[in-house]
Amino acid sequence: MYPSSFDYRRASSVQEAIAMLSSDEDAKVLAGGHSLIPLMKLRLASPSMLVDIGRISNLSYVRKEGSQVAIGALTRHRDVETSELLAHEVPILSKVAGQIGDPSVRHVGTIGGSTAHGDGAADFPAALLALGATMVAEGPSGRREIAASEFFKGFLETALAPDEILTEIRVPTGFTKYAFQKFNRRAQDWAIVGVVAVRGERTNVGFINMGPTPLRATAVEERLSAGASVEEAAAVADEGTSPSADINASVEYRRHLARVLVKRALSELG
Amino acid sequence: MRVEVTVNGQERVADVEPRTLLVHLLREHFALTGTNVGCDTSSCGACTVLLDGESVKSCTVLAAQADGRAVTTIEGLADLDGTLHPLQRAFQENHALQCGYCTPGMVMVSMSILAEHDTLDEATVREGLEGNLCRCTGYHNIVKAVLAAKEAMGASR
Ligand SMILES: Cc1cc2nc3c(=O)[nH]c(=O)nc-3n(C[C@H](O)[C@H](O)[C@H](O)COP(=O)(O)OP(=O)(O)OC[C@H]3O[C@@H](n4cnc5c(N)ncnc54)[C@H](O)[C@@H]3O)c2cc1C
Ligand code: FES
Protein backbone atom coordinates (compact mmCIF):
# COMPACT_ATOMS: atom_id res chain seq x y z
CA MET A 1 0.00 0.00 0.00
CA TYR A 2 1.35 3.38 -1.00
CA PRO A 3 0.24 6.73 0.35
CA SER A 4 -1.02 9.10 -2.32
CA SER A 5 1.62 11.46 -3.73
CA PHE A 6 2.94 14.37 -1.71
CA ASP A 7 5.82 16.84 -1.70
CA TYR A 8 8.51 16.07 0.84
CA ARG A 9 10.45 18.82 2.60
CA ARG A 10 12.98 18.37 5.34
CA ALA A 11 13.23 21.15 7.89
CA SER A 12 16.50 21.84 9.64
CA SER A 13 15.01 24.19 12.24
CA VAL A 14 11.67 24.92 13.87
CA GLN A 15 11.56 28.31 12.12
CA GLU A 16 12.09 26.67 8.75
CA ALA A 17 9.38 24.08 9.49
CA ILE A 18 6.89 26.82 10.40
CA ALA A 19 7.66 28.68 7.16
CA MET A 20 7.14 25.48 5.14
CA LEU A 21 3.84 24.76 6.91
CA SER A 22 2.64 28.33 6.33
CA SER A 23 3.27 27.98 2.59
CA ASP A 24 0.74 25.16 2.10
CA GLU A 25 -2.47 24.78 4.08
CA ASP A 26 -2.65 21.03 3.36
CA ALA A 27 0.88 20.40 4.63
CA LYS A 28 1.44 18.17 7.64
CA VAL A 29 4.30 17.66 10.04
CA LEU A 30 6.12 14.31 9.90
CA ALA A 31 7.87 13.23 13.10
CA GLY A 32 8.30 9.46 13.48
CA GLY A 33 5.43 8.82 11.09
CA HIS A 34 4.07 5.94 13.15
CA SER A 35 0.58 7.38 13.33
CA LEU A 36 0.66 9.43 10.15
CA ILE A 37 2.12 6.92 7.67
CA PRO A 38 -0.42 4.17 8.52
CA LEU A 39 -3.23 6.73 8.03
CA MET A 40 -1.72 7.83 4.71
CA LYS A 41 -1.33 4.24 3.51
CA LEU A 42 -5.03 3.71 4.20
CA ARG A 43 -5.69 7.04 2.44
CA LEU A 44 -7.42 8.33 5.55
CA ALA A 45 -4.97 11.23 5.33
CA SER A 46 -3.64 12.67 2.06
CA PRO A 47 -1.56 15.74 2.87
CA SER A 48 -0.17 17.61 -0.13
CA MET A 49 3.15 18.12 1.61
CA LEU A 50 5.05 16.50 4.45
CA VAL A 51 7.37 18.69 6.48
CA ASP A 52 9.83 16.26 8.03
CA ILE A 53 10.99 17.63 11.38
CA GLY A 54 12.74 14.37 12.27
CA ARG A 55 16.23 15.77 11.68
CA ILE A 56 15.90 18.82 13.93
CA SER A 57 18.44 17.58 16.43
CA ASN A 58 17.84 20.05 19.24
CA LEU A 59 14.25 18.83 19.75
CA SER A 60 15.28 15.56 21.39
CA TYR A 61 16.18 15.97 25.06
CA VAL A 62 15.07 15.36 28.62
CA ARG A 63 16.22 17.92 31.18
CA LYS A 64 15.35 19.10 34.66
CA GLU A 65 14.20 22.69 34.95
CA GLY A 66 13.27 23.67 38.48
CA SER A 67 10.30 21.61 39.62
CA GLN A 68 9.59 20.43 36.07
CA VAL A 69 11.15 18.12 33.54
CA ALA A 70 11.27 19.45 29.97
CA ILE A 71 10.99 16.84 27.21
CA GLY A 72 11.77 17.75 23.59
CA ALA A 73 8.96 16.87 21.18
CA LEU A 74 11.18 14.56 19.12
CA THR A 75 12.19 12.44 22.09
CA ARG A 76 11.37 8.89 21.04
CA HIS A 77 9.35 6.48 23.16
CA ARG A 78 12.52 4.41 23.61
CA ASP A 79 14.37 7.44 24.99
CA VAL A 80 11.54 8.23 27.41
CA GLU A 81 11.47 4.57 28.47
CA THR A 82 15.22 4.49 29.21
CA SER A 83 15.79 8.05 30.50
CA GLU A 84 17.38 7.88 33.95
CA LEU A 85 16.21 11.39 34.73
CA LEU A 86 12.57 10.48 34.00
CA ALA A 87 12.88 7.17 35.86
CA HIS A 88 13.87 9.24 38.87
CA GLU A 89 11.71 12.35 38.50
CA VAL A 90 8.57 11.31 36.57
CA PRO A 91 8.66 7.50 36.68
CA ILE A 92 5.09 7.12 35.37
CA LEU A 93 6.23 8.37 31.96
CA SER A 94 9.02 5.77 31.67
CA LYS A 95 6.56 3.09 32.65
CA VAL A 96 3.94 4.21 30.12
CA ALA A 97 6.54 4.60 27.34
CA GLY A 98 7.76 1.04 27.86
CA GLN A 99 4.32 -0.34 27.09
CA ILE A 100 3.58 1.57 23.88
CA GLY A 101 3.31 -0.76 20.90
CA ASP A 102 6.44 -2.89 20.58
CA PRO A 103 10.20 -2.20 20.62
CA SER A 104 10.40 -1.37 16.90
CA VAL A 105 7.55 1.16 17.25
CA ARG A 106 9.31 2.69 20.26
CA HIS A 107 12.50 3.18 18.21
CA VAL A 108 10.60 5.53 15.88
CA GLY A 109 7.53 7.11 17.52
CA THR A 110 7.99 10.39 19.40
CA ILE A 111 6.26 11.84 22.45
CA GLY A 112 5.49 15.01 20.48
CA GLY A 113 3.92 13.00 17.66
CA SER A 114 1.80 10.99 20.05
CA THR A 115 0.66 14.17 21.82
CA ALA A 116 0.01 16.20 18.66
CA HIS A 117 -1.96 13.28 17.21
CA GLY A 118 -4.25 13.59 20.25
CA ASP A 119 -5.70 10.09 20.06
CA GLY A 120 -8.01 9.28 22.98
CA ALA A 121 -6.83 5.67 22.70
CA ALA A 122 -3.13 6.54 23.04
CA ASP A 123 -1.12 6.23 26.24
CA PHE A 124 0.97 9.40 26.55
CA PRO A 125 -1.91 11.89 26.14
CA ALA A 126 -3.81 10.42 29.11
CA ALA A 127 -0.62 10.34 31.19
CA LEU A 128 0.17 13.98 30.35
CA LEU A 129 -3.38 14.96 31.22
CA ALA A 130 -3.15 13.19 34.59
CA LEU A 131 0.20 14.86 35.30
CA GLY A 132 -1.14 18.31 34.36
CA ALA A 133 1.63 18.78 31.78
CA THR A 134 2.19 21.94 29.76
CA MET A 135 2.63 21.86 25.98
CA VAL A 136 4.94 24.40 24.36
CA ALA A 137 4.09 25.35 20.78
CA GLU A 138 5.78 27.61 18.25
CA GLY A 139 4.08 29.22 15.28
CA PRO A 140 4.34 32.23 12.96
CA SER A 141 3.38 34.58 15.79
CA GLY A 142 5.75 33.14 18.37
CA ARG A 143 5.78 30.75 21.29
CA ARG A 144 2.89 29.87 23.58
CA GLU A 145 2.18 27.45 26.38
CA ILE A 146 -0.98 25.34 26.49
CA ALA A 147 -2.16 23.45 29.56
CA ALA A 148 -2.87 19.76 28.95
CA SER A 149 -6.45 20.39 30.14
CA GLU A 150 -6.88 22.85 27.23
CA PHE A 151 -4.94 20.85 24.64
CA PHE A 152 -7.08 17.85 23.65
CA LYS A 153 -10.11 19.30 21.89
CA GLY A 154 -11.90 16.47 20.10
CA PHE A 155 -11.38 13.29 18.10
CA LEU A 156 -7.78 13.60 16.80
CA GLU A 157 -8.10 17.35 17.32
CA THR A 158 -5.80 19.46 19.48
CA ALA A 159 -5.32 23.14 20.26
CA LEU A 160 -2.39 23.31 17.81
CA ALA A 161 -2.93 25.46 14.72
CA PRO A 162 -1.98 23.83 11.39
CA ASP A 163 1.17 25.96 11.17
CA GLU A 164 2.23 25.43 14.79
CA ILE A 165 4.88 22.96 15.95
CA LEU A 166 4.76 21.32 19.33
CA THR A 167 8.34 21.76 20.53
CA GLU A 168 8.36 20.74 24.17
CA ILE A 169 6.33 19.05 26.86
CA ARG A 170 6.83 20.14 30.46
CA VAL A 171 5.84 17.77 33.23
CA PRO A 172 5.80 18.48 36.96
CA THR A 173 7.89 16.39 39.33
CA GLY A 174 6.45 15.49 42.70
CA PHE A 175 4.03 12.74 41.70
CA THR A 176 6.09 10.08 43.42
CA LYS A 177 3.42 7.38 43.55
CA TYR A 178 2.03 6.07 40.30
CA ALA A 179 0.17 3.22 38.69
CA PHE A 180 -0.49 2.27 35.08
CA GLN A 181 -3.20 -0.24 34.21
CA LYS A 182 -3.30 -0.99 30.49
CA PHE A 183 -5.85 -3.62 29.62
CA ASN A 184 -5.38 -5.39 26.31
CA ARG A 185 -5.61 -8.90 24.96
CA ARG A 186 -2.33 -9.20 23.08
CA ALA A 187 0.99 -7.78 24.24
CA GLN A 188 1.58 -5.21 21.48
CA ASP A 189 -1.99 -3.95 21.30
CA TRP A 190 -3.42 -0.59 22.16
CA ALA A 191 -5.31 -0.31 25.44
CA ILE A 192 -8.93 -1.47 25.31
CA VAL A 193 -9.15 0.75 28.38
CA GLY A 194 -6.22 2.18 30.31
CA VAL A 195 -5.83 4.07 33.58
CA VAL A 196 -2.96 6.29 34.67
CA ALA A 197 -2.99 7.27 38.33
CA VAL A 198 -0.46 9.60 39.95
CA ARG A 199 -0.27 10.82 43.53
CA GLY A 200 1.70 13.71 45.00
CA GLU A 201 -0.10 16.25 47.14
CA ARG A 202 -3.25 15.12 45.34
CA THR A 203 -4.32 12.11 43.30
CA ASN A 204 -4.95 12.54 39.59
CA VAL A 205 -6.40 9.88 37.32
CA GLY A 206 -6.36 9.77 33.51
CA PHE A 207 -8.34 7.51 31.19
CA ILE A 208 -7.22 5.94 27.92
CA ASN A 209 -9.94 5.02 25.43
CA MET A 210 -12.95 6.09 27.48
CA GLY A 211 -13.98 8.76 24.95
CA PRO A 212 -12.91 10.50 21.75
CA THR A 213 -10.21 12.38 23.68
CA PRO A 214 -8.04 11.42 26.63
CA LEU A 215 -9.98 12.16 29.82
CA ARG A 216 -9.48 12.93 33.49
CA ALA A 217 -11.51 10.68 35.80
CA THR A 218 -13.08 13.71 37.41
CA ALA A 219 -15.67 11.77 39.43
CA VAL A 220 -12.95 9.61 40.96
CA GLU A 221 -10.72 12.57 41.80
CA GLU A 222 -13.61 14.46 43.44
CA ARG A 223 -14.63 11.49 45.58
CA LEU A 224 -11.05 10.90 46.70
CA SER A 225 -10.51 14.51 47.74
CA ALA A 226 -13.80 14.32 49.67
CA GLY A 227 -12.34 11.40 51.61
CA ALA A 228 -14.00 8.46 49.85
CA SER A 229 -12.43 5.00 49.99
CA VAL A 230 -10.82 3.35 46.95
CA GLU A 231 -13.94 1.20 46.50
CA GLU A 232 -16.32 4.16 46.69
CA ALA A 233 -14.27 6.22 44.26
CA ALA A 234 -13.79 3.37 41.79
CA ALA A 235 -17.52 2.60 41.80
CA VAL A 236 -18.25 5.90 40.00
CA ALA A 237 -15.21 5.78 37.71
CA ASP A 238 -17.14 5.79 34.43
CA GLU A 239 -19.26 8.83 35.36
CA GLY A 240 -18.78 11.59 32.79
CA THR A 241 -17.06 9.35 30.23
CA SER A 242 -18.31 8.53 26.74
CA PRO A 243 -16.64 5.34 25.53
CA SER A 244 -17.50 3.86 22.15
CA ALA A 245 -17.99 0.26 21.06
CA ASP A 246 -15.63 -1.52 18.70
CA ILE A 247 -14.42 -5.00 17.82
CA ASN A 248 -12.74 -5.36 21.23
CA ALA A 249 -15.39 -4.14 23.62
CA SER A 250 -18.95 -2.87 24.02
CA VAL A 251 -19.71 0.42 25.73
CA GLU A 252 -20.88 -1.45 28.85
CA TYR A 253 -17.74 -3.56 28.98
CA ARG A 254 -15.55 -0.46 28.72
CA ARG A 255 -17.48 1.15 31.60
CA HIS A 256 -16.98 -2.02 33.63
CA LEU A 257 -13.25 -2.07 32.81
CA ALA A 258 -12.95 1.57 33.86
CA ARG A 259 -14.31 0.77 37.32
CA VAL A 260 -12.17 -2.33 37.72
CA LEU A 261 -8.96 -0.74 36.45
CA VAL A 262 -9.38 2.40 38.55
CA LYS A 263 -9.77 0.20 41.60
CA ARG A 264 -6.62 -1.72 40.70
CA ALA A 265 -4.67 1.44 40.00
CA LEU A 266 -5.73 3.16 43.22
CA SER A 267 -4.97 0.04 45.25
CA GLU A 268 -1.54 -0.08 43.64
CA LEU A 269 -0.92 3.51 44.80
CA GLY A 270 -1.42 2.25 48.35
CA MET B 1 13.90 12.68 -4.95
CA ARG B 2 17.41 11.32 -4.48
CA VAL B 3 18.06 9.15 -1.44
CA GLU B 4 21.46 7.91 -0.33
CA VAL B 5 21.47 5.06 2.13
CA THR B 6 24.29 2.92 3.46
CA VAL B 7 22.83 -0.56 3.05
CA ASN B 8 24.75 -3.41 4.65
CA GLY B 9 27.86 -1.25 4.64
CA GLN B 10 27.58 -0.15 0.99
CA GLU B 11 26.60 3.30 -0.27
CA ARG B 12 23.45 2.99 -2.35
CA VAL B 13 21.65 5.74 -4.25
CA ALA B 14 18.17 5.79 -5.77
CA ASP B 15 15.79 8.26 -7.33
CA VAL B 16 12.38 7.64 -5.77
CA GLU B 17 8.99 9.23 -5.28
CA PRO B 18 8.68 10.75 -1.78
CA ARG B 19 5.92 8.26 -0.97
CA THR B 20 8.25 5.27 -1.44
CA LEU B 21 8.42 3.14 1.69
CA LEU B 22 11.76 1.85 2.94
CA VAL B 23 10.73 -1.76 2.34
CA HIS B 24 10.06 -1.00 -1.34
CA LEU B 25 13.33 0.89 -1.67
CA LEU B 26 15.12 -2.21 -0.42
CA ARG B 27 13.15 -4.79 -2.39
CA GLU B 28 12.44 -3.00 -5.66
CA HIS B 29 15.27 -0.51 -6.09
CA PHE B 30 18.09 -2.42 -4.43
CA ALA B 31 16.82 -5.96 -5.22
CA LEU B 32 17.23 -7.01 -1.59
CA THR B 33 14.21 -9.28 -1.33
CA GLY B 34 15.17 -10.92 1.96
CA THR B 35 13.01 -8.37 3.78
CA ASN B 36 9.40 -9.54 3.52
CA VAL B 37 6.10 -7.71 3.56
CA GLY B 38 3.52 -9.49 5.70
CA CYS B 39 0.66 -7.36 6.99
CA ASP B 40 1.76 -4.07 5.42
CA THR B 41 0.09 -2.37 8.42
CA SER B 42 2.91 -2.28 11.00
CA SER B 43 1.59 -5.22 13.01
CA CYS B 44 3.57 -8.34 12.03
CA GLY B 45 7.22 -7.31 11.92
CA ALA B 46 8.08 -9.38 8.80
CA CYS B 47 9.58 -6.22 7.30
CA THR B 48 11.86 -5.43 10.27
CA VAL B 49 15.31 -4.04 9.43
CA LEU B 50 17.88 -2.10 11.43
CA LEU B 51 18.01 1.67 10.96
CA ASP B 52 21.20 3.04 12.49
CA GLY B 53 21.41 -0.21 14.44
CA GLU B 54 17.86 -0.24 15.84
CA SER B 55 14.92 -2.36 14.70
CA VAL B 56 12.20 -0.60 12.70
CA LYS B 57 9.24 -1.78 10.63
CA SER B 58 10.28 -0.81 7.11
CA CYS B 59 6.67 -0.86 5.80
CA THR B 60 6.00 2.16 8.02
CA VAL B 61 9.13 4.22 7.36
CA LEU B 62 9.59 6.39 4.25
CA ALA B 63 12.70 5.84 2.16
CA ALA B 64 13.20 9.59 2.65
CA GLN B 65 13.42 9.05 6.42
CA ALA B 66 16.33 6.64 5.87
CA ASP B 67 18.20 9.08 3.60
CA GLY B 68 21.74 9.60 4.90
CA ARG B 69 21.40 6.80 7.43
CA ALA B 70 22.55 3.18 7.72
CA VAL B 71 20.24 0.23 7.07
CA THR B 72 21.04 -3.40 7.83
CA THR B 73 18.94 -6.15 6.29
CA ILE B 74 19.04 -9.92 6.65
CA GLU B 75 21.40 -10.02 3.65
CA GLY B 76 23.95 -8.06 5.66
CA LEU B 77 24.47 -10.53 8.50
CA ALA B 78 26.45 -13.44 7.06
CA ASP B 79 30.13 -13.03 6.17
CA LEU B 80 31.02 -12.59 2.51
CA ASP B 81 32.17 -16.22 2.37
CA GLY B 82 28.70 -17.31 3.48
CA THR B 83 29.54 -18.04 7.12
CA LEU B 84 26.35 -17.42 9.02
CA HIS B 85 26.09 -14.86 11.81
CA PRO B 86 25.91 -16.58 15.23
CA LEU B 87 22.26 -15.52 15.49
CA GLN B 88 21.42 -17.08 12.13
CA ARG B 89 23.23 -20.24 13.17
CA ALA B 90 21.28 -20.32 16.43
CA PHE B 91 18.00 -20.06 14.46
CA GLN B 92 19.11 -23.00 12.34
CA GLU B 93 20.32 -25.14 15.23
CA ASN B 94 17.23 -24.49 17.35
CA HIS B 95 14.72 -25.09 14.54
CA ALA B 96 13.45 -21.56 15.02
CA LEU B 97 11.68 -21.52 11.67
CA GLN B 98 9.25 -23.53 9.64
CA CYS B 99 7.96 -21.71 6.55
CA GLY B 100 10.54 -18.96 7.13
CA TYR B 101 8.33 -16.05 6.18
CA CYS B 102 8.69 -14.23 9.50
CA THR B 103 12.35 -15.22 9.90
CA PRO B 104 14.17 -12.21 8.39
CA GLY B 105 12.14 -9.91 10.63
CA MET B 106 12.57 -12.16 13.66
CA VAL B 107 16.33 -12.24 13.14
CA MET B 108 16.61 -8.48 12.67
CA VAL B 109 14.50 -7.60 15.72
CA SER B 110 16.59 -10.10 17.68
CA MET B 111 19.76 -8.27 16.60
CA SER B 112 18.28 -5.20 18.30
CA ILE B 113 17.35 -7.17 21.42
CA LEU B 114 20.88 -8.61 21.64
CA ALA B 115 22.42 -5.16 21.22
CA GLU B 116 20.20 -3.52 23.83
CA HIS B 117 20.73 -6.03 26.64
CA ASP B 118 23.98 -7.06 28.32
CA THR B 119 22.24 -10.08 29.77
CA LEU B 120 19.08 -11.77 28.54
CA ASP B 121 16.43 -13.94 30.12
CA GLU B 122 13.42 -15.60 28.56
CA ALA B 123 10.94 -12.91 29.63
CA THR B 124 13.06 -10.14 28.14
CA VAL B 125 13.32 -11.97 24.82
CA ARG B 126 9.58 -12.63 24.72
CA GLU B 127 8.85 -8.97 25.38
CA GLY B 128 11.40 -7.97 22.76
CA LEU B 129 9.62 -10.12 20.17
CA GLU B 130 6.22 -8.56 20.94
CA GLY B 131 5.96 -6.82 17.59
CA ASN B 132 6.84 -9.83 15.44
CA LEU B 133 4.31 -12.50 14.60
CA CYS B 134 5.07 -16.08 13.56
CA ARG B 135 2.23 -18.22 12.27
CA CYS B 136 4.20 -21.50 12.36
CA THR B 137 6.55 -22.21 15.23
CA GLY B 138 4.78 -20.82 18.26
CA TYR B 139 7.77 -18.69 19.32
CA HIS B 140 9.29 -21.22 21.71
CA ASN B 141 12.23 -22.15 19.52
CA ILE B 142 12.74 -18.57 18.42
CA VAL B 143 13.16 -17.57 22.06
CA LYS B 144 15.56 -20.48 22.56
CA ALA B 145 17.57 -19.39 19.52
CA VAL B 146 17.96 -15.80 20.74
CA LEU B 147 19.11 -17.00 24.16
CA ALA B 148 21.54 -19.44 22.52
CA ALA B 149 22.91 -16.68 20.30
CA LYS B 150 23.49 -14.47 23.32
CA GLU B 151 25.54 -17.21 24.90
CA ALA B 152 27.47 -17.96 21.72
CA MET B 153 28.19 -14.28 21.11
CA GLY B 154 29.25 -13.70 24.70
CA ALA B 155 31.59 -16.68 24.54
CA SER B 156 33.24 -15.54 21.34
CA ARG B 157 34.08 -12.08 22.69
C1 LIG C 1 2.12 -1.06 15.49
C2 LIG C 1 1.87 0.17 16.30
C3 LIG C 1 1.43 0.06 17.59
C4 LIG C 1 1.20 1.19 18.37
N1 LIG C 1 0.79 1.02 19.65
C5 LIG C 1 0.56 2.11 20.42
C6 LIG C 1 0.14 1.96 21.77
O1 LIG C 1 0.02 0.86 22.33
N2 LIG C 1 -0.09 3.11 22.47
C7 LIG C 1 0.08 4.35 21.93
O2 LIG C 1 -0.13 5.33 22.63
N3 LIG C 1 0.48 4.52 20.67
C8 LIG C 1 0.72 3.43 19.89
N4 LIG C 1 1.13 3.60 18.59
C9 LIG C 1 1.27 4.98 18.04
C10 LIG C 1 2.71 5.47 18.24
O3 LIG C 1 2.92 5.75 19.59
C11 LIG C 1 3.05 6.69 17.37
O4 LIG C 1 4.42 6.71 17.27
C12 LIG C 1 2.68 8.03 17.91
O5 LIG C 1 1.31 8.07 18.17
C13 LIG C 1 2.96 9.11 16.89
O6 LIG C 1 4.25 9.62 17.01
P1 LIG C 1 5.10 9.89 15.70
O7 LIG C 1 6.34 10.59 16.13
O8 LIG C 1 5.27 8.65 14.95
O9 LIG C 1 4.17 10.96 14.95
P2 LIG C 1 3.71 11.10 13.44
O10 LIG C 1 3.01 9.91 12.96
O11 LIG C 1 4.85 11.61 12.62
O12 LIG C 1 2.67 12.30 13.61
C14 LIG C 1 1.41 12.11 14.19
C15 LIG C 1 0.56 13.38 14.02
O13 LIG C 1 1.07 14.44 14.81
C16 LIG C 1 1.55 15.51 14.00
N5 LIG C 1 2.83 15.91 14.61
C17 LIG C 1 3.87 15.09 14.92
N6 LIG C 1 4.82 15.74 15.59
C18 LIG C 1 4.38 17.02 15.70
C19 LIG C 1 4.93 18.20 16.31
N7 LIG C 1 6.11 18.17 16.97
N8 LIG C 1 4.23 19.35 16.23
C20 LIG C 1 3.02 19.38 15.58
N9 LIG C 1 2.44 18.31 15.01
C21 LIG C 1 3.13 17.14 15.07
C22 LIG C 1 1.65 14.97 12.60
O14 LIG C 1 1.42 15.97 11.63
C23 LIG C 1 0.55 13.92 12.59
O15 LIG C 1 -0.69 14.51 12.37
C24 LIG C 1 1.39 2.47 17.80
C25 LIG C 1 1.81 2.61 16.49
C26 LIG C 1 2.06 1.48 15.73
C27 LIG C 1 2.53 1.65 14.32
S1 FES D 1 4.77 -5.89 6.89
FE1 FES D 1 5.62 -4.35 8.12
S2 FES D 1 4.88 -4.89 10.06
FE2 FES D 1 3.91 -6.36 8.81
Ligand code: FES
Ligand atom coordinates in the same frame (compact mmCIF):
# COMPACT_ATOMS: atom_id res chain seq x y z
S1 FES E 1 8.20 -19.67 10.39
FE1 FES E 1 6.37 -19.47 9.28
S2 FES E 1 5.63 -17.56 9.99
FE2 FES E 1 7.27 -17.89 11.26
